[in-house]
Amino acid sequence: MATEFEIRNAAGMSGEARTAALSNQQSLIIADEVRQWVKEGRVYQAGVGVLTTPEASTGLDLVRQNPNFMIRVPAGVVIIPLLGIMAPEATGAAVMQVLVSACNNDPGSANMTATTPVNVNTRFSGVGSQVLAYKTGAGATGTEPTGVVDLFRHYQQVDNDAITAAPTPPIIYNPRFGLGQECAIGNGTAVNAFLVLHINATSSTWFSIWTWAEFTYAEYYGS
Amino acid sequence: MATEFELRNASGMTNDQLTAAITQLRTVTVSDEVRQWIKEGRVFQGFEGVLTTPATFAPADLVRQTPQFMIRVPAGIVIIPLMSQLAMEATTAVLQVLVSCCNNDPGVANMTAITPVNVNTRFSSVGSQCTAWGTNAGATGTAPTGVADLYREYHQADRDAIAGAPTPPLTYCPRAGLGQECLIGNNANVQAYLYYALAGTASQSTGFSIHTWAEFTYAEYYGS
Numbered sequence: 033m034a035t036e037f038e039i040r041n042a043a044g045m046s047g048e049a050r051t052a053a054l055s056n057q058q059s060l061i062i063a064d065e066v067r068q069w070v071k072e073g074r075v076y077q078a079g080v081g082v083l084t085t086p087e088a089s090t091g092l093d094l095v096r097q098n099p100n101f102m103i104r105v106p107a108g109v110v111i112i113p114l115l116g117i118m119a120p121e122a123t124g125a126a127v128m129q130v131l132v133s134a135c136n137n138d139p140g141s142a143n144m145t146a147t148t149p150v151n152v153n154t155r156f157s158g159v160g161s162q163v164l165a166y167k168t169g170a171g172a173t174g175t176e177p178t179g180v181v182d183l184f185r186h187y188q189q190v191d192n193d194a195i196t197a198a199p200t201p202p203i204i205y206n207p208r209f210g211l212g213q214e215c216a217i218g219n220g221t222a223v224n225a226f227l228v229l230h231i232n233a234t235s236s237t238w239f240s241i242w243t244w245a246e247f248t249y250a251e252y253y254g255s
Numbered sequence: 256m257a258t259e260f261e262l263r264n265a266s267g268m269t270n271d272q273l274t275a276a277i278t279q280l281r282t283v284t285v286s287d288e289v290r291q292w293i294k295e296g297r298v299f300q301g302f303e304g305v306l307t308t309p310a311t312f313a314p315a316d317l318v319r320q321t322p323q324f325m326i327r328v329p330a331g332i333v334i335i336p337l338m339s340q341l342a343m344e345a346t347t348a349v350l351q352v353l354v355s356c357c358n359n360d361p362g363v364a365n366m367t368a369i370t371p372v373n374v375n376t377r378f379s380s381v382g383s384q385c386t387a388w389g390t391n392a393g394a395t396g397t398a399p400t401g402v403a404d405l406y407r408e409y410h411q412a413d414r415d416a417i418a419g420a421p422t423p424p425l426t427y428c429p430r431a432g433l434g435q436e437c438l439i440g441n442n443a444n445v446q447a448y449l450y451y452a453l454a455g456t457a458s459q460s461t462g463f464s465i466h467t468w469a470e471f472t473y474a475e476y477y478g479s
Contacts, residue, residue, distance in 0.1 A: 036259050041478075051272065053263035055294070058276035059286040061263060064430075067288075067335070070438050071476070077403040077435060083353075084317050115435045119409035150403040153438040154446040155333075157358035157401030193411040198420035200410050209432025241404045243435040 042072035044251060066114060066208070069245040073156035075114065076149035076246065078103075078165040081239035086121040089238055090170050091231040094131050096180065097172040101228040101242055102144060103217070104164040110218035110252040111163060113226055116184075116205035117241040123192040124234030130186035131229045132205050133177070134215050138223035140174025141166055152243060162246055177227060184212030192232075203230075220249045265295035267475065289337065289430065292469040296378035298337065299371040299470065301326070301387035304463030309344040313392050315457035317353055319402065320361060320394040322449040324369075324466055326439075327360065327386045333440035333476040334385060334468045336405075336448050339427040343462035347455030348413040354406040354427045355399070356437050360445035362396025363388055374467060384470055399449060406434030414454060425452075442473040 039048040053061045069075050080087045080101050091098045105111050118130060144166035151157050184205045192200055207214035217224045230238055262271040276284040292298050303310035303324055314321045328334050341352060367390040371383035406427040414422055427450075429436035439446050448468070454460035 051259055051261035051268075053268065054260040054273055054275055055286045055291055056262065056264065057284070057286065058260075058273050059284040060260070060275055061288055061291050062285045063288050067436060070436055075435070077405070079404060083319060115432075117407055117434070119407050121409055121411075150401060152356070152403045152405065152435055154356050154358040154401060154403075155438065155441040157403075196412040197417060198412070199414070199417065199422055200412065201425075202408050204432065206432040211432060239407050239409060241407055241435070 066245065070153050073151055073153050073159055074245045074247065075152045075243055076161045077152050077241060077243045078147050078149040079239070079241040080167045086237035086239050087168055089231050089236045091229065092233055094129055094229050094231060096177050097139060098169050098229065099173065099227040100167070100169045100230050100238065101240060102139065102166045102173070103226040103244065104138060104141065104166070105218040105224045105226070106163065107219065107221050107223065108249045109162045109246060110216055110249055111226065111244045111246045112214065112216055113242070113244045114208070115243045116228065118203040118230050119239045120192050120232070121237040121239065123232045123236045126189055126191045127233045128188040128192050128236070129231055130184070130203055131182060132184040132212060133180050133182045133227045134217045135177035135225050135227060136179030137177060138175060139177050139225050139227065142174040143171035144169055144173060177225065181215060183207070183215055218249065289469065293375050296373055296375050296381055297469045297471065298374045298467055299383040300374050300465060300467045301369045301371045301389070302463070302465045303389040309461035309463050310390055311458055312453045312460045312462060313458050314453045315455065316453065317351055317451050319399050321391050322395070323389065323391050323452045324450040324464055325361065325366060325388045325395070326448040326468060327363065327388065328440040328446050328448070329385065330444050331442050331473045332384045332470060333438060333473055334448065334470045335436065335438055337428070337430065337467045337469060339450050339464065339466045341425045341452045341462060341464045343414050343454055343460060346414040346460045348411060350408070350410040350414050350454040351451070352406070352408040352425050353404065353451040354434060355402050355404045355449045356439045356447065357399035357449060358401030358446050359399060360397060361399050361447050361449070364396040365393035366391055366395060399447065403437060405437055440473065
């Protein structure tokens, strides 16, 4: 029997040839690739704010070098940001802005605090991420981002926490569902970065959750 | 004729080799993996609040050890949480929802066992391999470790005072873009899914919640 499929697992292609699964209706059963990444232990989470303590956003307007959350991707690693959920707590007044972007250089990490990413597959909770995540942006990181691509933007005129006549759902970056542009960050030679700015025109406090999948450069590009 | 596909059912791969279905237009017919899990009887549901009687949400603020709903996944079982939905009834402000997972056993003190039910009625009488817990009244006993947060909402407004706009349910559903999908379980110890929901003053908010997940043995999922 011809067998044209091969099992892929956390170690990559396994050399193990198999038939693909069909349902009783003989339809092909399609598995989600991100679910496979979760299974392989490639998806990590980090964020801003801890449980009941949101984090103050010091920026009053968008400044490229003042991210609230950042992932520095070392040379030889590639990440795909998957999801961002931003829940503002107190907002001083209008205007609220969010900007998600990526850059092809190392913005530095001055005025930021390292945070430890956690695997979203509990089997791999003890396995560390290959990237460096930062929160608590308190000023310029040190180097101007270059090769910047903007992936998602939100601009809200109304003061968010003054809204009492309607729900205030979180702001979600999720490119797989049309909420922003998917990207790949990382190359074989230098630090690249993922940058998140969420600010309010006066003062504000936030919680945010960020997830991404990570690969070695060789795993992702095959070279 | 070469046959490159094989039937998969609740028992796994069957060695039953078949051709794949195509339409008259010769497009391939694909089926959703979660739908297949439902067919295989792997998807269970647990809920809080019964018909017209909402559950009371005791905590006034988020505390890692006081989840409103919890799934304890025993060693050797793996689950994928699929959906959590919250419909608040009475509230004061502020409304918060947090979804997370942990790599240890948080304990079950101050919680009430809930019997999960299969969402495939054919398998209604087949029990879940996990234990589900609701109606939190205090700390579960052990602080969660290895916590990953998967979804969060924060609403300043007192929800049941909103009279000028709809108040849709709050939904964690990573397949629909609402939150991060995760995988819970290993082959050595209990791990857990933790769902927190509250709305202001302690024990003054009430509501209903529905939670679903797919479950597998460790060997089924990881093949070892």
